[in-house]
Amino acid sequence: MPNDPWYSCLPSCETLVPCAQGRHVVRWEAGQFRLPEHPDAEAELVLAALGGEKAGCVQLAEAWGRHTSDLSVLAVGPRGPADEISVSWADVEEAAQAGSRGGVAGFRTHSRPWRPPARQLAVPPAAAASHSARQRQADEEMERVRQRRNDMLSLLALGYGFQIRLAGQVAAAHAGSPEAGAPEASVRPALVAAITGRLALVAEQWLGIDPDQVAVSLHRGHGRGQAELTGHGAQRRLQVSLPASWLARVWACGLALTSGHLVVAVDRAGWPDARVLALRVPGIEPVRLDVHAREDGRDGPADAPHWEV
Amino acid sequence: MNREGAETYLRLVAEAELRGPMPPARLQPWAGLSGLTARLASVAQALTAVHALDDETEADILAGFDLAVTVRQPPDRAVSGPLGAAGPRPARLMFPSPGLGARGSRAGAALSVGRPARPAPSGPGPGAGPGPGAGPRPGAGPGPGACGPDRLVPIGLTVPYRDEGLSGEMFLMAFVHTAAGARFTVAWRASGAYDPQLSPVHPGILPVQRFTVTDNRGGRYHLDLTGSRVPEWAGDLSLRPDPPDDISWLDISASEGPVVRVELDPGNAEAVAEPVVSETKLSPGEHLLVMLAERLLTVAPEFPHDLRMQLAAISPGPLHTMATGMGDVIAALEAADVLSPLSPIPGRLAAVCAGMRVSGHGIAAPPTHDLPEPWLSLLAHYQRRKPDTTPVRDGYAAVAAALPELDGVRLALLGLLNTEGGSWLQVLARGLVPESPMGPFGIDHYFPLSVWIRDSGGRWHASRPAGWHRGSGEHVLKLQLVPPLSRSTAWIEVLAAGLSAQVRIRLPLRWGYPS
Numbered sequence: 001m002p003n004d005p006w007y008s009c010l011p012s013c014e015t016l017v018p019c020a021q022g023r024h025v026v027r028w029e030a031g032q033f034r035l036p037e038h039p040d041a042e043a044e045l046v047l048a049a050l051g052g053e054k055a056g057c058v059q060l061a062e063a064w065g066r067h068t069s070d071l072s073v074l075a076v077g078p079r080g081p082a083d084e085i086s087v088s089w090a091d092v093e094e095a096a097q098a099g100s101r102g103g104v105a106g107f108r109t110h111s112r113p114w115r116p117p118a119r120q121l122a123v124p125p126a127a128a129a130s131h132s133a134r135q136r137q138a139d140e141e142m143e144r145v146r147q148r149r150n151d152m153l154s155l156l157a158l159g160y161g162f163q164i165r166l167a168g169q170v171a172a173a174h175a176g177s178p179e180a181g182a183p184e185a186s187v188r189p190a191l192v193a194a195i196t197g198r199l200a201l202v203a204e205q206w207l208g209i210d211p212d213q214v215a216v217s218l219h220r221g222h223g224r225g226q227a228e229l230t231g232h233g234a235q236r237r238l239q240v241s242l243p244a245s246w247l248a249r250v251w252a253c254g255l256a257l258t259s260g261h262l263v264v265a266v267d268r269a270g271w272p273d274a275r276v277l278a279l280r281v282p283g284i285e286p287v288r289l290d291v292h293a294r295e296d297g298r299d300g301p302a303d304a305p306h307w308e309v
Numbered sequence: 310m311n312r313e314g315a316e317t318y319l320r321l322v323a324e325a326e327l328r329g330p331m332p333p334a335r336l337q338p339w340a341g342l343s344g345l346t347a348r349l350a351s352v353a354q355a356l357t358a359v360h361a362l363d364d365e366t367e368a369d370i371l372a373g374f375d376l377a378v379t380v381r382q383p384p385d386r387a388v389s390g391p392l393g394a395a396g397p398r399p400a401r402l403m404f405p406s407p408g409l410g411a412r413g414s415r416a417g418a419a420l421s422v423g424r425p426a427r428p429a430p431s432g433p434g435p436g437a438g439p440g441p442g443a444g445p446r447p448g449a450g451p452g453p454g455a456c457g458p459d460r461l462v463p464i465g466l467t468v469p470y471r472d473e474g475l476s477g478e479m480f481l482m483a484f485v486h487t488a489a490g491a492r493f494t495v496a497w498r499a500s501g502a503y504d505p506q507l508s509p510v511h512p513g514i515l516p517v518q519r520f521t522v523t524d525n526r527g528g529r530y531h532l533d534l535t536g537s538r539v540p541e542w543a544g545d546l547s548l549r550p551d552p553p554d555d556i557s558w559l560d561i562s563a564s565e566g567p568v569v570r571v572e573l574d575p576g577n578a579e580a581v582a583e584p585v586v587s588e589t590k591l592s593p594g595e596h597l598l599v600m601l602a603e604r605l606l607t608v609a610p611e612f613p614h615d616l617r618m619q620l621a622a623i624s625p626g627p628l629h630t631m632a633t634g635m636g637d638v639i640a641a642l643e644a645a646d647v648l649s650p651l652s653p654i655p656g657r658l659a660a661v662c663a664g665m666r667v668s669g670h671g672i673a674a675p676p677t678h679d680l681p682e683p684w685l686s687l688l689a690h691y692q693r694r695k696p697d698t699t700p701v702r703d704g705y706a707a708v709a710a711a712l713p714e715l716d717g718v719r720l721a722l723l724g725l726l727n728t729e730g731g732s733w734l735q736v737l738a739r740g741l742v743p744e745s746p747m748g749p750f751g752i753d754h755y756f757p758l759s760v761w762i763r764d765s766g767g768r769w770h771a772s773r774p775a776g777w778h779r780g781s782g783e784h785v786l787k788l789q790l791v792p793p794l795s796r797s798t799a800w801i802e803v804l805a806a807g808l809s810a811q812v813r814i815r816l817p818l819r820w821g822y823p824s
Contacts, residue, residue: 075323075373076380085380149376156380185313193320197327211328 006172006245007031008269009253009293013161013303018089019056026057026158028165033064060158063151067166069173071187074194074247076152077167078160080201081254081304085163087156096150161303167194168252175244182220183244191244192216198247202256203238207282210236219243224265227282238282250276254305258291261309274307310593315361315645316370322352322637323374327381349374351634352641358752359593361645459554460486461721462573464493465707465819470563472516476500479515480821481561482724483709484573485737489781490551494723494735496543496705515544519564522548524556535778535785540728543735545778545785584712584814589806594639594648596757596808601635602654602661603759604752606687607773607791632662636671653677657684664688683761683804686769690792701793703728706818708801714740715758716807723785725794725801725818732790734762734772734803741784760788763802770794796820 012029024037035041035057048054067073078085155166174191176183183191195218200211207229213236219225225242242264250256255263261278264286268275272293277286291307326349353371356362464481477499484493497515515534522530530552536544552559562568591599639655642648648655656677661684662668663676680688706725713719721737741755760772772788779785794801802815 072369072373072376075320075370076377079327083381087380145372152376153380189313189316189320192317193324196321197324200324200328212325 004269005031006168006248007165007253009249009255009266009271009274010165010168010305011271011293013165015159015162017056017060017158018093024057026060028162031169033061035061060154063154064166066151067155068169070170071174071190071194072148072152073155073166073170074190077156077163079198080256081160081301083201085156085160087153089157092150092153092157095153159303160301164252164254164304168248171244171247171252172249175248183218188218188244191247192218195242195244195247195251198251198256199240199242202251202262203240205257206260206262207238209238214238214240217241224277224286227262227264227279229282254293255291255307258289258307259309261289263289310359310361311644311646312361315356315641316366318641318644319349319352319356319362319367319370322349322641323370323377326374327377348634348637352637355597355638356641356645358597359642359645359647361593361642361647459488460484460491460573461709461711461723463707463709463819464571465821466569466571467821468520468561468563468569469566470516470519471565472519472563475516479520479563480705481569481571482705482707482726482735483722484559484571485709485721485723486552486554487737487739487783489783491548493546493548494543495546496540496724496726496728498542498703515542516563517546521560521562521564523560524552525558526553526556528552528556530559540726540731540733540787542728543726543733543787582815584710584812586713586810586812589809589811591654591808592647592649592652593808594642594645595652595654597642597752598639598648598654598658599759599806600752600757601638602658602684603771604773605632605661605665605667606684606691607771607789632667632670634671635662636673639672639674653679657681661688665691683763683769683771687771687791690768701727701730701732702796703822704796705821707821708816708818710803710814710816712803712805712812712814715805715810715812718756718758718807720758720760720805722803722816727794727796730793732770732793733775734760734788734790736760736786736788738784738786739782756786757807759806761804761806762790762794763804764794765799765801766795768792796822 007030012027014025014027016023017026019037024035027034027036038044038055038057041058041061044052044055044058048058156163171191171194174183174187196214196216199216200214203209203214204211209229215237217239219241220243225240225246227238227240230237230239246264249266249269250263253266255266255274255276257263258276258278261280263276263278265277266274267277267288273290274293275288275290278289279286289309291309294306294308349371353362353367357364357367462484464484466481468479468481470477470479477497479495479497482494482496484491486492495515515536517532517534520532522532524530530548530550533547533549534544535547556573558573559571560568561571635658639648639658643650655672655674657680659670659672659674660676660678660680662670662672665688704727708722708725711719711721718738718740723735723737726733726735738756756774762770762772764770770790770792772790775787775789777784777786798818800815800817802813804811804813806812
């Protein structure tokens with residue numbers, strides 16, 4: 001596996017975000033979230049800690065930093081260019097205000113439909129204290145949920161380019177490597193689901209197969225994984241084994257399906273030219289392809305790289 | 310148990326759901342969950358119920374799914390709250406963990422009275438099927454002294470009362486004295502029409518303040534009533550202060566009524582056969598599916614009477630939506646290695662669905678014919694042309710027995726009553742984990758045992774929790790019997806089953822009737 005960073009096949013991208021009374025540019029570049037209009041963000045954070053107002057850009061950078069290894073980014077974020085996520089800055093503002101008005105709107109504890117109230121049962125002080133502690137715990141949990149959702153909405157509002165780059169960063173944080181070992185057991189379910197959800201849509205385009213008939217397993221150790229098509233009709237299955245790094249190095253870079261080939265690995269990373277290992281059909285050995293990127297957004301969302309052989 | 314397999318399966322279901330037709334952005338409250346979201350919720354609840362998935366992971370996955378759905382809503386679709394508002398989490402479930410039995414056993418060591426359980430060959434218990442022979446009693450308590458309340462006495466006495474123009478009778482079914490206190494299980498019935506001009510007291514209220522209670526040492530007690538919503542005129546009468554452990558009788562009288570002496574020596578009670586314990590050897594997944602089948606078999610009381618009578622005749626049945634996702638639940642349990650692909654239980658569940666005319670369940674296994682005797686009995690009941698045409702006459706039976714511990718839960722039977730057109734078994738339970746009341750498909754999951762009753766006519770009656778209250782680590786439950794019990798029943802055999810063991814006990818019934 002190449003040692004170059006996972007994002008070597010990704011160009012920088014930028015967008016405008018609300019900040020103070022106007023809009024500022026934020027940029028992603030070489031794996032970093034940058035604030036060109038806040039050259040001394042560290043100092044601004046110190047001022048904010050002393051009671052000053054925290055700039056919107058700085059809040060975004062903090063949110064980005066909080067979620068660069070958060071696997072829920074993969075569960076919420078886009079599965080592909082056609083998977084449209086519509087979050088506007090007005091939505092973000094509305095959600096934040098709803099939270100500040102009293103917790104997370106719509107969050108209710110489960111009702112207990114038929115439980116009758118116990119009559120004439122006094123509540124001892126110990127029980128009341130315990131109830132108070134539970135309530136405090138519930139409030140803290142509610143605040144944590146609210147913060148996480150507001151963070152996530154802000155990050156999604158950055159647009160598709162930032163969404164896939166954040167997903168790549170999260171995936172890379174957990175992917176492991178042949179040298180460092182396979183992903184930990186605790187993160188494997190999320191990685192398998194994340195790859196399955198994305199590869200299923202790619203496979204539908206690649207082979208015309210029903211996405212529900214795609215099964216993914218994590219390929220461990222050296223090698224690039226494999227794909228095999230079995231069965232017919234309702235029993236048809238595309239069994240794919242891929243390393244966890246596929247999510248960051250291939251999918252997040254927009255390489256998954258290039259000129260009708262399923263890309264399983266990047267052999268030589270670079271922008272706008274790279275060399276990949278790809279399958280024309282399942283069940284064969286991957287071949288090396290030299291690919292070239294075009295970033296004109298013609299076939300998808302802005303900041304979604306498009307590659308061709 | 311394969312926790313990684315369980316979590317992976319749930320996450321893959323979430324992925325598949327996200328690809329399908331978009332469900333509403335806000336999860337509906339549990340009762341309203343349906344379709345695609347119900348599928349995800351059912352799988353999540355099933356996996357947490359068998360402890361293949363922890364609550365935190367479940368919450369994380371469902372929250373992620375909810376947000377993923379929310380941010381994919383087209384702008385013109387109705388959204389009931391601000392973007393990103395979290396929907397309610399489906400209920401968390403609790404099955405007793407493997408350690409719970411041990412905890413219950415330790416607690417049980419403090420008890421003083423109980424019956425030893427003895428192993429015996431398995432019978433045709435619910436879900437267990439033709440099981441293995443006699444063995445140790447794996448789910449049962451540690452032996453004498455650990456399986457029952459401190460003092461449990463069947464009573465069967467009527468105490469008449471009169472209060473400001475209102476008169477009636479209070480029927481004492483059982484007396485139980487535990488660390489939580491002493492109480493009678495009672496039912497009452499006012500006689501005559503209610504006239505607010507003559508009596509300020511509603512006939513549904515038992516005038517407990519009019520009763521006098523004294524013991525054989527001259528001690529006097531107040532009574533506190535804990536009633537229930539269903540059935541309405543039944544509940545617990547607690548004695549205040551707590552009486553000594555060794556009193557031999559209590560005299561009870563209302564202000565204008567006779568004194569009724571209540572003997573509290575258990576030796577005076579009619580002899581009851583010892584409970585018989587046997588192994589069931591169900592896996593956690595099988596146990597969950599058994600409870601699911603029993604949930605289907607006991608769903609009839611939730612339907613209006615007219616519709617209930619047509620349950621067997623309607624196709625597709627009104628239970629269709631209830632069964633959505635059962636196939637996914639079975640696959641999830643297999644992925645979590647808590648259900649063997651060779652288990653006969655999915656086939657039996659499919660047979661119950663077929664018998665109840667429930668379609669759309671998605672169970673891959675074909676229906677099997679080796680159903681347990683209780684299930685067959687209840688299916689036969691539903692398949693009669695008019696299963697519930699005989700009115701249930703009111704009556705109260707004094708029945709009291711302590712059962713050996715099952716999966717960390719100890720039950721004591723405190724009375725049986727027929728009223729309001731139904732039958733209820735009142736039960737004292739210790740060791741329950743009442744974290745949440747609902748499981749997948751509406752299973753009352755805080756009560757992880759199945760309780761069946763065979764009547765003296767050979768018919769089986771399933772039970773389902775229909776209300777409870779608790780205090781000091783104990784729960785008093787009312788188990789509604791389906792179908793109701795005939796008042797002509799001379800005896801019952803109670804079959805309580807858990808994950809690893811089941812217990813049977815035969816009890817004579819002494820009925821009392823409202824005059």
